[in-house]
Amino acid sequence: xxxxxxxxxxxxxxxxxxxxxxxxxxxxxxxxxxxxxxxxxxxxxxxxxxxxxxxxxxxxxxxxxxxxxxxxxxxxxxxxxxxxxxxxxxxxxxxxxxxxxxxxxxxxxxxxxxxxxxxxxxxxxxxxxxxxxxxxxxxxxxxxxxxxxxxxxxxxxxxxxxxxxxxxxxxxxxxxxxxxxxxxxxxxxxxxxxxxxxxxxxxxxxxxxxxxxxxxxxxxxxxxxxxxxxxxxxxxxxxxxxxxxxxxxxxxxxxxxxxxxxxxxxxxxxxxxxxxxxxxxxxxxxxxxxxxxxxxxxxxxxxxxxxxxxxxxxxxxxxxxxxxxxxxxxxxxxxxxxxxxxxxxxxxxxxxxxxxxxxxxxxxxxxxxxxxxxxxxxxxxxxxxxxxxxxxxxxxxxxxxxxxxxxxxxxxxxxxxxxxxxxxxxxxxxxxxxxxxxxxxxxxxxxxxxxxxxxxxxxxxxxxxxxxxxxxxxxxxxxxxxxxxxxxxxxxxxxxxxxxx
Numbered sequence: 001x002x003x004x005x006x007x008x009x010x011x012x013x014x015x016x017x018x019x020x021x022x023x024x025x026x027x028x029x030x031x032x033x034x035x036x037x038x039x040x041x042x043x044x045x046x047x048x049x050x051x052x053x054x055x056x057x058x059x060x061x062x063x064x065x066x067x068x069x070x071x072x073x074x075x076x077x078x079x080x081x082x083x084x085x086x087x088x089x090x091x092x093x094x095x096x097x098x099x100x101x102x103x104x105x106x107x108x109x110x111x112x113x114x115x116x117x118x119x120x121x122x123x124x125x126x127x128x129x130x131x132x133x134x135x136x137x138x139x140x141x142x143x144x145x146x147x148x149x150x151x152x153x154x155x156x157x158x159x160x161x162x163x164x165x166x167x168x169x170x171x172x173x174x175x176x177x178x179x180x181x182x183x184x185x186x187x188x189x190x191x192x193x194x195x196x197x198x199x200x201x202x203x204x205x206x207x208x209x210x211x212x213x214x215x216x217x218x219x220x221x222x223x224x225x226x227x228x229x230x231x232x233x234x235x236x237x238x239x240x241x242x243x244x245x246x247x248x249x250x251x252x253x254x255x256x257x258x259x260x261x262x263x264x265x266x267x268x269x270x271x272x273x274x275x276x277x278x279x280x281x282x283x284x285x286x287x288x289x290x291x292x293x294x295x296x297x298x299x300x301x302x303x304x305x306x307x308x309x310x311x312x313x314x315x316x317x318x319x320x321x322x323x324x325x326x327x328x329x330x331x332x333x334x335x336x337x338x339x340x341x342x343x344x345x346x347x348x349x350x351x352x353x354x355x356x357x358x359x360x361x362x363x364x365x366x367x368x369x370x371x372x373x374x375x376x377x378x379x380x381x382x383x384x385x386x387x388x389x390x391x392x393x394x395x396x397x398x399x400x401x402x403x404x405x406x407x408x409x410x411x412x413x414x415x416x417x418x419x420x421x422x423x424x425x426x427x428x429x430x431x432x433x434x435x436x437x438x439x440x441x442x443x444x445x446x447x448x449x450x451x452x453x454x455x456x457x458x459x460x461x462x463x464x465x466x467x468x469x470x471x472x473x474x475x476x477x478x479x480x481x482x483x484x485x486x487x488x489x490x491x492x493x494x495x496x497x498x499x500x501x
Contacts, residue, residue, distance in 0.1 A: 136297025155183025170445020333379020384455025
């Protein structure tokens with residue numbers, strides 16, 4: 001017993017000593033921080049409230065986390081609320097994503113879509129799969145595609161290698177395409193065997209020579225790959241129209257630099273526009289040049305600030321002949337996403353797809369080019385209702401980036417530009433990438449795309465049409481400021497010429 005008592009006494013004495021030592025270190029640290037704060041001149045809060053003022057930054061940082069998980073309601077968050085994210089997560093996981101009791105959607109908000117269901121629904125034997133559409137019938141190698149949802153442009157560099165590999169394999173399993181984004185074509189894009197849309201950005205990454213000019217030879221090499229189905233010339237994107245792509249220096253690894261044809265360890269900043277394209281004529285000339293070199297359907301991607309430019313472009317196309325037209329136009333939304341962008345552009349520049357899509361379709365129909373030019377759209381369309389709205393408005397195809405990021409496990413931590421993404425999706429730090437298993441996530445990509453198809457089909461069948469490509473503007477109504485809804489066909493009356501399928 002004496003030995004035990006002695007051991008306990010010594011242990012307590014040691015703990016007391018350690019406690020006093022820890023308190024002493026704490027007091028010393030507080031004194032040092034006090035002296036630093038009261039003498040520094042960069043932060044007024046810390047100078048006026050030494051030590052305590054440091055908690056302001058801590059609470060500001062933690063506030064983003066606590067709002068997301070504890071305080072915000074299901075439909076409150078931006079850019080995507082919890083209800084949207086949970087639908088994507090459950091769909092990707094392949095689990096039940098039905099809801100109970102009642103909708104949490106506030107249908108009184110102006111612009112909310114309500115689909116006009118038919119009183120007599122369709123039986124199972126009256127529905128059909130969406131028909132495939134041909135893009136670029138005049139190209140040497142037209143592309144036939146059927147998927148209602150496809151993966152929008154996200155570069156290797158903005159995304160990690162495991163993320164791109166998962167998207168590639170998942171796209172192949174789902175039967176949809178994967179857009180490379182402007183960062184060039186990597187082995188990871190090709191690894192899953194999916195259809196590839198190769199994007200040419202303003203810096204010509206992947207198809208540039210040593211001086212940074214467009215390389216016809218490199219384009220031919222890429223176009224010869226069987227998986228590459230179309231070429232998209234990127235003029236701008238919705239998150240930063242008028243500004244080139246930006247990849248921070250700490251994300252420009254040796255491999256990424258090699259693929260892009262730039263120096264490693266330096267920020268990858270694309271020009272604000274293509275040096276070859278300063279007017280409509282040069283745009284059509286460059287598209288024709290790329291289409292001839294590649295033999296592939298070629299179009300362009302842009303955000304829209306209005307439709308006057310499209311009116312002028314269509315007039316020039318008709319003057320030159322329909323063969324001069326782009327094979328497709330990808331319309332990106334002003335509220336689209338990106339890995340890094342200036343706040344004034346990401347918040348307050350370019351029309352959203354809700355306005356831009358029907359306006360663009362109407363201009364094409366007015367100039368009788370709707371059957372010649374396919375329309376692809378993107379911009380916060382991650383649930384079946386949002387995708388179905390796009391088909392009502394006149395889209396031929398819908399792209400999504402962030403919907404597929406959620407299928408990979410994105411938690412909307414808003415760290416895409418920091419190289420510290422906790423899920424491994426947008427970081428090149430190996431210890432963070434370790435948590436992203438491409439094999440598992442590929443299945444989730446496939447599941448998410450499948451649930452989009454299924455959900456859009458439910459809406460189409462409720463509206464009395466056999467598939468999503470049969471949806472028209474009168475099938476969706478939008479809530480107005482007076483609380484009443486109006487059909488989209490009244491807000492944007494369609495021209496006589498309809499879509500060619």
